[in-house]
Amino acid sequence: MLELRNVTKRFNLTGSVEDERIALDNVSLAIKPGEFVTIIGGNGSGKSTTLNIVSGVLTPDEGKVLLNEYDITKLQEYRRAAYFGRVFQDPMVGTASDMSVLENLEIAYQRGRIHSPFVWGFKKADKEYFIEELKRFDLGLENRLGQKVGVMSGGQRQALTLLMATIRRRPTIRMMRRDYIKFAGLDSLVARKEFDEEFTRCQIIKDEKIAKAKTSNLSKKEIKIIVKEAKFEFEQAMLAKFDLTKQILLLDEHTAALDPKTAKKVLELTNKIVRENNMTTLMVTHNMKDALTYGDRLIMFHSGHIILDVSGKEKAKLKVDDLLKMFEEADEKLING
Ligand SMILES: Nc1ncnc2c1ncn2[C@@H]1O[C@H](COP(=O)(O)OP(=O)(O)O)[C@@H](O)[C@H]1O
Ligand SMILES: [Mg+2]
Incomplete structure (x- = not known):
């Protein structure tokens, strides 16, 4: 679980009070493991600042950042690097x-x-x-x-x-089990039961696949490939479900600099990676359609506030026009006070 708790971030370039800008104004946000969140909002609404606070590039003026219940607010960027994978707009970066x-x-x-x-x-x-x-x-x-x-x-x-x-060095099953029981945010008995049952289930699938190959009349070489495959699939399934050390993906308009066709391809690829690995993901995009097509949850920023946070069926019902309308209404509210 990734959490921002009452985070405020101000920028002041000149030191005078009038020039102060609130990039994030008391923002709270909790993101569940495996959740794929798309983030939209106008220029300067606080999207990149949010990602930078999560990854430790920026430190909040007020509030906290928590990762699996751990307070990482003051943890330096390079020490958080193992937990986050980032892709920026510029392919050169x-x-x-x-x-x-x-x-x-x-x-x-x-x-x-x-x-x-x-x-x-x-x-x-x-x-x-x-x-x-x-x-x-x-x-x-x-x-x-x-x-x-x-x-x-x-x-x-x-x-x-x-x-x-x-990519990363993947934890062993033993490490994964220990961390899941401790940090999944579940009652430890519940977490242990869930882990062990899934372990058994996946192991049966693996063993059956291997047994079937061994009793077939395949060549030794072919059997060896199937055994390897079965072990890989077993590991993948466990990692996808229980690995809490897997990176959280932070994507900041990572397809904005690409031509439309390539952008679509990279987006599809993103979706595939996120889903196959069950990765917690924050994807900033200026494309409202993409924000609706992908992800489980959509968040809209406006002037340093979250003005929309929808998921599931509610998100599925939304159209680009709805988002535009909300955006305009928020703008009017801001102008009229
Ligand atoms: N390093 C910085 N120095 C000064 N102001 C900044 C800095 N980063 C962001 N801001 C200001 O904070 C606000 C939010 O910016 P940002 O999070 O980058 O917006 P966006 O939603 O476009 O990604 C804007 O008003 C921006 O000008
Ligand atoms: Mg930005």
Whole structure:
């Protein structure tokens, strides 16, 4: 659970009171694990400030930021990096042009491991993991591991940044179980039961798949592939459901600089990654249609306030015209006091 509690952020560039701007005015927001939130609002309404406060780029003047009940308000940005994956509007920001696809992925993979020295070079297993993940993108990036990122298109770079924002060293089942019981925000007995039942269920599926392969007349090599697949699927299923250490995705208009066709592709990819990994996501967009099409919940900012927060069926019913109307009404209210 990610929470902003009564967060206020002011900017004052000149030091005089008249020049003070309230970017966020007593904003409270609680986001559940796995929730996909789209964020809209006019220019300067506080969207980027919200994401920057979450990621630690900015510190609130008042209020708190909590992650799984932990107060991270004062935690420095680099120490939070392991918890958040970010993609910005500019495709040049997220990736290093002079480095290859593989080198970029490797850096992202190391991110947040502040206690161990930075290690160049990597194990073969890591490369295999990258290839597996890239294949799921369906962009052919897995065949271009050695290519310098600088020659890639904006769309490819955003796709790569997305992957970089989501890969990580994954916790073991044991670590995941311990953290889930402690930090899921559930009664510990309930959490334990839920975890163990799902573990058993997934394990049965895995074992059945392996047993079926072994009693078939497939070749040894084919069986080996199926066993590997079954283990991978087992791990994925558990991670998707119980891993609380997986990154929270923060997307700040990450498709705004792309042409419409590429933007759509990157958005589809975003949705796929978010859903497959069940990732908590905050996606800022200026495109109201996209904000309605994607996500489970929609939040509208206006002058540092949240003026709309809808999810589920209520969100599904909304149309772009409704959003425009609310936006205009909020503007009028602001002008007329
Ligand atoms: N670093 C900064 N210095 C001064 N003012 C800022 C800074 N960042 C944001 N602001 C101001 O805070 C308000 C909210 O900005 P922001 O969160 O970036 O809006 P947006 O919704 O467009 O992302 C705006 O009035 C903006 O001018
Ligand atoms: Mg912004």
